[in-house]
Amino acid sequence: MGAPEEQAPLVEIAGAALSYRGRQVLAGIDLAVPAGRTLALLGPNGAGKTSLMRLVAGRLPPDAGRVRVGGADPFRVHAARRAIGWVPQEIALYPRLTVAENLGVFAQLAGIGRRARGAAVEAALALTDIADVARRPVGLLSGGYQRRVNIAASLMGRPRLVLLDEPTQGVDLAARAAIHAVLGRLREDGTAILLATHDFAEAERLADHVAFVAGGRIVRAGALAELLARIRSGAPEHEVALALPPDPAAEAALRRAGFAPVDTGLTWRASGRGGHILDGAALLGALRRQGVPVNEVRVRAPGLDALYLDALQSRAGDPVPIPPRPLRAAR
Structure with a gap:
């Protein structure tokens, strides 16, 4: 820079x-x-x-x-x-x-x-x-x-x-x-x-x-612009909004799918680097079949919060909590 x-x-x-x-x-x-x-x-x-x-x-x-x-x-x-x-x-x-x-x-x-x-x-x-x-x-x-x-x-x-x-x-x-x-x-x-x-x-x-x-x-x-272009070169991010906190089985299903909580436990997010091949609607159905109380799946290009997560996780190797951000929804 x-x-x-x-x-x-x-x-x-x-x-x-x-x-x-x-x-x-x-x-x-x-x-x-x-x-x-x-x-x-x-x-x-x-x-x-x-x-x-x-x-x-x-x-x-x-x-x-x-x-x-x-x-x-x-x-x-x-x-x-x-x-x-x-x-x-x-x-x-x-x-x-x-x-x-x-x-x-x-x-x-x-x-x-x-x-x-x-x-x-x-x-x-x-x-x-x-x-x-x-x-x-x-x-x-x-x-x-x-x-x-x-x-x-x-x-x-x-x-x-x-x-x-x-x-x-x-x-x-x-x-x-x-x-x-x-x-x-x-x-x-x-x-x-x-x-x-x-x-x-x-x-x-x-x-x-x-x-x-x-x-x-x-x-x-x-x-x-350059940092965002690099992180957006891969697959989009998926975020799920839950109707209620997940029970242990639902939480395990979310984590197997590459998701992690980002706020109170009602929002979970997975980066595009997790290898997701399902679109929003297919992912919604797959999670519901496993008992996850999903209200909505949101799909978006990674933003600055994804850069923040990547930068801090690369340094510490640990999950980093981030505040929620308004996203465009795909049902």
Whole structure:
């Protein structure tokens, strides 16, 4: 994964390691983010995603290796940190101030002079599409609006790189779409984005590149389109939705057919590499004849969650739980 030969990546991480209270949280991280591209970090809780973002933001120095943003060390070089917009998972705003007042404070912190602050605030309001709530106190806004204001605050210094940690956590579908639109406009403006998320659909929609993090290491990384093309070259995945939890005999039948549970035990999935030759309808009949309480069989091309499973299972050799994802159904 990298930028064109004539242009060095905006973010370069080489051999970065970090320990916290005697425990290693990052080890030998190598990663690059080209200018104007979006890279999604995916991995289980505690994998090191947020720690890696803190290194890139210049909040922490690595114990070993190096981190560069625009060719400079963001921990030691103030100009490098000013080129970075940091959007934490928590809402980092003043709830009693209005949206515009909050942005004015962050503009001042970003070093924008008084005469230029008004224009900077107006630009951020327009980019994040929140001008309609500019005069409302932040504490009275919905969670989705607060997250958009959080993003706007990070843009006051016109950063070349924006870091976002779970930017749509806890928001409804309309707010998620609005936040995605903001990130799309940032990318169109040439801003690089580093995004930590647990949402595979979000990552597939927004990212050009992905990196899977596990145990403080990058276990796989690359251009999303290329990684998906490789995994989709085989047979499609099958997923079964059960009417009730399987009894031991039904569970044994599912496992013999190559299925494994992926959520509460009511959804089981088998990868296309399992050698399935039955179509959805035939598989439905075969499982029902063995006493499996199947409501529906879904067939789809493998997605980012399949890449996640493959990357983490290749590393650990153990099953990895993944959240369910809306699929197209084949009855």
